[in-house]
Amino acid sequence: MWVYTKKGNIAKSFEEEYLDKFTDISNRSSKLKNILLTRCTNKQYENICLDYLIEEADGEIPHIPLKGEDVVSILYTSGTTSKPKGCLITHSNYLFTGEAVSKSLCFTPEDRALIVLPLFHGNGQYYMFMPALTVGASVAITERFSASQYFKQAKRMRATIGSLFAAPIRMILNQSYDEGDKENLLRTIIYAQSVTPDQLYEFEQKFNVSLLQLYGMTETVAPPLMNPLYGKKDNMSIGKPIISAEVKLVDDSGAEVPVNKPGQIIVKGIPGRTIMKGYFKNEKATRETIRNGWLYTGDNATRTDKDYFYFVDRQKDMIKRAGENIAAIEVENAIMQHPDVYEAAVVGIPDSIRDEAIKAYVILKEGRGTTEDVLIEHCRELLAAFKVPDSIEFVNDFPRTSVGKIQKHLLKKFSKGNLLSN
Missing domain, CATH: 3.40.50.12780 (ANL, N-terminal domain)
Incomplete structure (x- = not known):
């Protein structure tokens, strides 16, 4: 945990195994003034052990003025x-x-x-x-x-x-x-x-x-x-x-869109x-x-007359193919309806003729097997022709954030054979 003080200094709490790393950082940073160890039982570090310092504290609560907007x-x-x-x-x-x-x-x-x-x-x-x-x-x-x-x-x-x-x-x-x-x-x-x-x-x-x-x-x-x-x-x-x-859906000019029409x-x-x-x-x-x-989310959705919102895609995640806007999530959902598919991620990659081509990365369920041609045919049965992927690559995993979200901006950087492939 990083804590910023009123003077702009920083205190960092971490575990003993990272002590050398952050000691080195503190020697090179004028901002990092204090180091605290959590889960520390080593008596050698009592002066920076958080549990020990809490035990020894006098319990007096300092007066620190706070405002809601702080x-x-x-x-x-x-x-x-x-x-x-x-x-x-x-x-x-x-x-x-x-x-x-x-x-x-x-x-x-x-x-x-x-x-x-x-x-x-x-x-x-x-x-x-x-x-x-x-x-x-x-x-x-x-x-x-x-x-x-x-x-x-x-x-x-x-x-x-x-x-x-x-x-x-x-x-x-x-x-x-x-x-x-x-x-x-x-x-x-x-x-x-x-x-x-x-x-x-x-x-x-x-x-x-x-x-x-x-x-x-x-x-x-x-x-x-x-x-x-x-x-x-x-x-x-x-x-x-x-x-x-209070939530609205708007077009590129900021005008509210009608029911069942996509907007930001x-x-x-x-x-x-x-x-x-x-x-x-x-x-x-x-x-x-x-x-x-108003906070502009960068996400597109539609709304029904019953006020239910349906996610379409992130604006940055829309694929522009030969003049058509394609929601990556729609293609992903179609692929994931195949019984052999565990997870799918779809991105647009540069195409000299159609602006972008549709590239799908697919993780198969354990013990299952299928082919690129089979999945593309599966998509043809569920999607309009212009939404069908141009290519599918099978991989073991995707680049992810700390909570498991797929990092699509990194997917786009990978060429075939460079992404944790089977």
């Missing part, structure tokens, strides 16, 4: 389509997201949130920790995500609410099924990103828990869109606006209160993202 953390975007940017998050931001999510999920003091994703990420902070803290619920935190142990940990810790991404959901489904995992106390698991209808059904049936898809970004703080906890849900959608959110998702908000304060040392990106009280 920045308390810098959370970095996931970096799936471009270089990560630091989002400035304030005290008010955290209080707002705690209130908004706790009300949307009906958190109570009896609930226990299960956090298996890194706490430097907005998911664990925004959607699990702050709502629990807001209502006085408890939190169970694991060392790391384990697909084989997820439900066993949930049972042992008596967790009632969880949060995952699509990749961890697929990883859990890929494990050998234990009938005992069905006997858990989880009442709902919120998740984000694309999961097929078959995967949704299998997950809910196997583990006796309701899944709720939502939509949010590090910049939006609270998720502006979520499937309702009670009543009709549609997990093929990214949900409806939560009680505190924009979220109304107050910087430093209901949306991020801005990007760290990046005023240009802040001005481009927050305009006239």
Whole structure:
């Protein structure tokens, strides 16, 4: 954990095995003034051991004046389509997201949130920790995500609410099924990103828990869109606006688009209160993202007359092929309907004639086998001709972020044979 002081100095806490590394950094950095060790039992380091210092502290609470708009953390975007940017998050931001999510999920003091994703990420902070803290619920935190142990940990810790991404959901489904995992106390698991209808059904049936898809970004703080906890849900959608959110879809000129027409998702908000304060040392990106009280997400969606939003794709993830705009996620979903496919990622690669060609990277299920021609024919049966991939490469894994999201900007850099290929 990095902590910035009022004077701009930095304290870093870490484990003993990294001591030499950060000692060297502190010798070369005028900003890094303090080093603290966590999980340290070595008496040699008592003067910098966090546990020891806490034990020896006198308990007096220093008076530190705080304001709601003060920045308390810098959370970095996931970096799936471009270089990560630091989002400035304030005290008010955290209080707002705690209130908004706790009300949307009906958190109570009896609930226990299960956090298996890194706490430097907005998911664990925004959607699990702050709502629990807001209502006085408890939190169970694991060392790391384990697909084989997820439900066993949930049972042992008596967790009632969880949060995952699509990749961890697929990883859990890929494990050998234990009938005992069905006997858990989880009442709902919120998740984000694309999961097929078959995967949704299998997950809910196997583990006796309701899944709720939502939509949010590090910049939006609270998720502006979520499937309702009670009543009709549609997990093929990214949900409806939560009680505190105002969401619109707009075209390139900023005009609101009609029902069932794609447009960019924009979220109304107050910087430093209901949306991020801005990007760290990046005023240009802040001005481009927050305009006239609206946060421009860069994501495209459609909306029905019932106010359900359906994700189309990130603007940076749209493939432009011979004058047609193609959503990579639509092609990915078609590929993943094939019984041999575990996961797919689709990108546009330069094409001298058609602007971009469609390239698919595919991970097969363990023990399964198929060919490029078979999958392309499979896509022809499900997609318009101009959306069918030009080529498919089979790989062992994708470049991913710390929470399992696919880094597509890195995929585009790889040529055939350079990407963890079989």
